[in-house]
Amino acid sequence: xxxxxxxxxxxxxxxxxxxxxxxxxxxxxxxxxxxxxxxxxxxxxxxxxxxxxxxxxxxxxxxxxxxxxxxxxxxxxxxxxxxxxxxxxxxxxxxxxxxxxxxxxxxxxxxxxxxxxxxxxxxxxxxxxxxxxxxxxxxxxxxxxxxxxxxxxxxxxxxxxxxxxxxxxxxxxxxxxxxxxxxxxxxxxxxxxxxxxxxxxxxxxxxxxxxxxxxxxxxxxxxxxxxxxxxxxxxxxxxxxxxxxxxxxxxxxxxxxxxxxxxxxxxxxxxxxxxxxxxxxxxxxxxxxxxxxxxxxxxxxxxxxxxx
Amino acid sequence: xxxxxxxxxxxxxxxxxxxxxxxxxxxxxxxxxxxxxxxxxxxxxxxxxxxxxxxxxxxxxxxxxxxxxxxxxxxxxxxxxxxxxxxxxxxxxxxxxxxxxxxxxxxxxxxxxxxxxxxxxxxxxxxxxxxxxxxxxxxxxxxxxxxxxxxxxxxxxxxxxxxxxxxxxxxxxxxxxxxxxxxxxxxxxxxxxxxxxxxxxxxxxxxxxxxxxxxxxxxxxxxxxxxxxxxxxxxxxxxxxxxxxxxxxxxxxxxxxxxxxxxxxxxxxxxxxxxxxxxxxxxxxxxxxxxxxxxxxxxxxxxxxxxxxxxxxxxxxxxxxxxxxxxxxxxxxxxxxxxxxxxxxxxxxxxxxxxxxxxxxxxxxxxxxxxxxxxxxxxxxxxxxxxxxxxxxxxxxxxxxxxxxxxxxxxxxxxxxxxxxxxxxxxxxxxxxxxxxxxxxxxxxxxxxxxxxxxxxxxxxxxxxxxxxxxxxxxxxxxxxxxxxxxxxxxxxxxxxxxxxxxxxxxxxxxxxxxxxxxxxxxxxxxxxxxxxxxxxxxxxxxxxxxxxxxxxxxxxxxxxxxxxxxxxxxxxxxxxxxxxxxxxxxxxxxxxxxxxxxxxxxxxxxxxxxxxxxxxxxxxxxxxxxxxxxxxxxxxxxxxxxxxxxxxxxxxxxxxxxx
Numbered sequence: 001x002x003x004x005x006x007x008x009x010x011x012x013x014x015x016x017x018x019x020x021x022x023x024x025x026x027x028x029x030x031x032x033x034x035x036x037x038x039x040x041x042x043x044x045x046x047x048x049x050x051x052x053x054x055x056x057x058x059x060x061x062x063x064x065x066x067x068x069x070x071x072x073x074x075x076x077x078x079x080x081x082x083x084x085x086x087x088x089x090x091x092x093x094x095x096x097x098x099x100x101x102x103x104x105x106x107x108x109x110x111x112x113x114x115x116x117x118x119x120x121x122x123x124x125x126x127x128x129x130x131x132x133x134x135x136x137x138x139x140x141x142x143x144x145x146x147x148x149x150x151x152x153x154x155x156x157x158x159x160x161x162x163x164x165x166x167x168x169x170x171x172x173x174x175x176x177x178x179x180x181x182x183x184x185x186x187x188x189x190x191x192x193x194x195x196x197x198x199x200x201x202x203x204x205x206x207x208x209x210x211x212x213x214x215x216x217x218x219x220x221x222x223x224x225x226x227x228x229x230x231x232x233x234x235x236x237x238x239x240x241x242x243x244x245x246x247x248x249x250x251x252x253x254x255x256x257x258x259x260x261x262x263x264x265x266x267x268x269x270x271x272x273x274x275x276x277x278x279x280x281x282x283x284x285x286x287x288x289x290x291x292x293x294x295x296x297x298x299x300x301x302x303x304x305x306x307x308x
Numbered sequence: 309x310x311x312x313x314x315x316x317x318x319x320x321x322x323x324x325x326x327x328x329x330x331x332x333x334x335x336x337x338x339x340x341x342x343x344x345x346x347x348x349x350x351x352x353x354x355x356x357x358x359x360x361x362x363x364x365x366x367x368x369x370x371x372x373x374x375x376x377x378x379x380x381x382x383x384x385x386x387x388x389x390x391x392x393x394x395x396x397x398x399x400x401x402x403x404x405x406x407x408x409x410x411x412x413x414x415x416x417x418x419x420x421x422x423x424x425x426x427x428x429x430x431x432x433x434x435x436x437x438x439x440x441x442x443x444x445x446x447x448x449x450x451x452x453x454x455x456x457x458x459x460x461x462x463x464x465x466x467x468x469x470x471x472x473x474x475x476x477x478x479x480x481x482x483x484x485x486x487x488x489x490x491x492x493x494x495x496x497x498x499x500x501x502x503x504x505x506x507x508x509x510x511x512x513x514x515x516x517x518x519x520x521x522x523x524x525x526x527x528x529x530x531x532x533x534x535x536x537x538x539x540x541x542x543x544x545x546x547x548x549x550x551x552x553x554x555x556x557x558x559x560x561x562x563x564x565x566x567x568x569x570x571x572x573x574x575x576x577x578x579x580x581x582x583x584x585x586x587x588x589x590x591x592x593x594x595x596x597x598x599x600x601x602x603x604x605x606x607x608x609x610x611x612x613x614x615x616x617x618x619x620x621x622x623x624x625x626x627x628x629x630x631x632x633x634x635x636x637x638x639x640x641x642x643x644x645x646x647x648x649x650x651x652x653x654x655x656x657x658x659x660x661x662x663x664x665x666x667x668x669x670x671x672x673x674x675x676x677x678x679x680x681x682x683x684x685x686x687x688x689x690x691x692x693x694x695x696x697x698x699x700x701x702x703x704x705x706x707x708x709x710x711x712x713x714x715x716x717x718x719x720x721x722x723x724x725x726x727x728x729x730x731x732x733x734x735x736x737x738x739x740x741x742x743x744x745x746x747x748x749x750x751x752x753x754x755x756x757x758x759x760x761x762x763x764x765x766x767x768x769x770x771x772x773x774x775x776x777x778x779x780x781x782x783x784x785x786x787x788x789x790x791x792x793x794x795x796x797x798x799x800x801x802x803x804x805x806x807x808x809x810x811x812x813x814x815x816x817x818x819x820x821x822x823x824x825x826x827x828x829x830x831x832x833x834x835x836x837x838x839x840x841x842x843x844x845x846x847x848x849x850x851x852x853x854x855x856x857x858x859x860x861x862x863x864x865x866x867x868x869x870x871x872x873x874x875x876x877x878x879x880x881x882x883x884x885x886x887x888x889x890x891x892x893x894x895x896x897x898x899x900x901x902x903x904x905x906x907x908x909x910x911x912x913x914x915x916x917x918x919x920x921x922x923x924x925x926x927x928x929x930x931x932x933x934x935x936x937x938x939x940x941x942x943x944x945x946x947x948x949x950x951x952x953x954x955x956x957x958x959x960x961x962x963x964x965x966x967x968x
Contacts, residue, residue, distance in 0.1 A: 039617050039713075046797065053795055053964065072623045136534070171557050173586045203557035204548050206593040207586055250692065251596035251639070286638040286694040289660035290670070293634040294583045295592055 455647020457706030489523025595639025615651030841953025
């Protein structure tokens with residue numbers, strides 16, 4: 001967690017370049033009496049003592065918010081960040097953190113009933129940073145606002161912000177994934193696929209490659225459903241990826257499931273069922289624990305859905 | 309160091325080294341080795357014409373990488389557009405050189421030198437590297453693992469020396485060096501990296517690659533999401549699977565292969581740890597693809613610890629356990645190495661221990677000690693298999709003050725000693741030892757992967773006894789004899805752990821910061837109060853009466869930059885029986901009830917009963933305070949051998965300066 005002083009922030013404003021901004025990230029001075037390696041509770045106790053003595057300052061509140069987050073007390077952390085931003089409106093890092101935390105809290109509280117009204121608080125917090133003179137802050141703010149819109153299914157706005165953010169940082173995998181999803185939701189599957197291809201060229205990320213493969217299969221399915229016949233260009237590209245990954249992978253279930261999906265699109269049910277059965281066997285071994293990896297559980301649900 | 313001058317390709321000529329070495333401000337050190345390449349990194353202040361000479365014969369470096377092929381990085385000047393490879397921070401005029409040597413043979417030793425024009429800046433017999441073996445090749449691998457080392461003090465130095473002595477004695481050098489974070493206290497600045505990392509470990513760094521993971525202290529100045537900061541200036545980590553594994557597109561988390569082992573580094577500090585996050589998705593894919601015989605994960609925040617941190621309470625620790633460990637264990641991980649908690653803890657063979665709070669019920673596959681000479685090595689099936697068990701190692705004991713909160717139920721060993729870990733992988737066996745700062749092997753465990761093993765949960769695993777600091781004594785109150793200042797803050801807490809020596813006398817320098825209280829000469833760790841009689845002591849010295857009259861105790865505390873200026877008043881609160889002398893960083897600062905002399909030569913001890921904490925101002929001691937590590941030492945004296953009791957129960961206070 002970074003902590004910035006007024007002096008550091010002033011330097012940021014005068015030198016807004018992306019990397020030089022971080023040269024002025026404050027070297028964290030500990031609160032009065034805090035031993036450098038104490039656990040969070042001890043640091044909070046010491047910060048409390050400091051605030052009792054000299055009153056709350058933006059710096060102390062920011063530090064305490066960091067410790068509250070370490071002990072998973074996000075509401076208190078948000079309250080401290082909010083207070084810090086009120087005391088010092090120029091604390092852009094704190095504002096960015098606050099918006100991120102507000103989004104997290106909103107999502108946790110109202111995951112099942114998202115609505116436009118929930119957007120208000122984090123959007124309001126992030127808004128001043130969109131015009132920040134600091135390029136790092138501005139790009140991060142655009143990405144975060146894109147995430148907020150994405151989280152609340154505001155696809156058009158999400159696409160606009162995430163595209164802008166990615167122009168400045170094209171190797172940001174998470175933004176590329178959100179952007180492709182938002183574009184698909186807007187019916188721009190091929191634009192999303194194109195973006196994933198570009199991101200893969202830049203990063204060689206296997207995460208992007210897997211997402212690209214899924215997007216290609218999904219595009220083929222949508223095309224078949226709308227046109228009534230199966231076009232093969234997307235599927236061929238997916239086939240190539242899948243074949244290579246199956247050849248190279250030790251654990252193959254995720255790619256077997258993808259191959260089964262392509263086989264089902266081609267109505268080759270028997271071959272698909274064979275792949276799914278092998279995938280299920282592998283998954284069951286990996287899921288043999290009381291609290292398994294949710295990613296593997298999702299894969300198993302996918303198998304069971306396809307087997308139906 | 310020797311300085312050579314090159315004349316074309318002629319043999320080197322020995323000359324004085326003073327001019328050239330003054331230009332070299334960091335390194336050279338190795339980074340990002342692969343079977344066919346390695347990066348050599350160094351810094352100078354001021355421009356040079358860099359080149360690297362290398363070859364398999366140290367006396368005949370017959371290959372040259374010229375300046376045109378060496379990447380230069382500098383700090384952007386104010387007003388200049390920055391670029392992705394600009395240094396985040398460095399002293400004025402610093403140039404960082406990154407030379408990537410390519411087209412090398414796997415598993416081959418090369419010697420190298422770096423030069424400025426015709427003047428050699430560094431080289432010689434210690435400047436060598438060994439390329440990684442061909443992927444999958446089975447050969448012995450030795451790995452040094454250290455965490456939370458960045459104190460730049462005697463403890464860090466002792467841990468490092470102990471490792472080097474151990475390696476030298478066995479005549480088996482390191483192949484890899486893993487750092488599990490917190491390598492530059494307190495904030496991971498460039499200057500702190502220089503003092504706490506590069507200057508300390510240079511003898512190793514020049515011939516062994518350090519593969520780092522970022523700690524929370526580096527996180528004060530470096531950001532994983534952006535990949536910028538002094539941490540990212542210092543290291544070149546794989547983003548595109550240059551050394552095996554899968555591309556992560558980030559230097560914050562990555563993987564690489566060495567021989568038959570696959571190493572995975574994660575960022576537990578400041579990246580999304582959720583199962584759908586990019587790091588977790590990449591981890592899943594990386595595990596699915598590796599075909600190495602061993603998988604070793606490492607990062608900073610431990611999933612299981614009750615050292616100086618509590619893995620049941622702190623977010624990063626809880627999330628690494630609940631969210632990341634299920635992915636790793638489903639992928640067949642064998643060993644997890646972490647730090648953050650300043651202690652050495654090593655688990656039994658466990659699987660599925662993801663719940664909070666951690667319990668040993670239904671998660672222990674082997675509750676033995678894992679020692680091949682004891683209860684036997686842990687056994688797993690040959691190859692990689694899901695859920696056959698992992699050994700968790702917390703080695704945050706590389707320099708920062710060790711301490712303990714309790715006992716994590718899954719641990720087999722909990723050792724509150726400074727030290728580091730050496731892993732040896734030899735075909736189907738992996739052995740880990742913790743070498744303490746005295747050079748003693750404090751723990752040894754082994755995993756053997758042979759045949760087919762059917763993992764079976766231990767119904768009622770044997771657990772370590774619960775750790776209790778038996779402060780079940782009546783709480784010591786403040787005495788009415790001396791007024792305590794208002795608004796005081798504790799620098800050393802009451803009932804803290806101190807190192808103490810009872811029954812013998814230390815050397816004269818025992819109060820100095822650089823002195824190391826070795827267990828081998830009788831130093832122990834105990835919670836104050838220390839003493840006997842009156843039933844008021846936490847650490848009982850049952851053998852003191854009639855045998856000795858002096859007890860020596862010392863502990864450390866740390867001050868961050870700027871903290872000293874905030875201190876208005878320093879004071880010692882102490883409950884004592886009978887007299888004592890206090891020292892700060894080697895300077896005597898207070899003497900109570902001891903007329904003259906020190907230690908064995910102390911004279912005229914006045915009788916005094918411990919009757920609550922008394923306050924003594926230490927106003928003259930403030931000039932002796934230093935930023936970072938400070939040592940408070942106290943020798944406690946009994947007035948006679950046959951005394952019925954003895955007590956030494958101190959803590960340290962300060963009163964902040966009033967706001968102007």
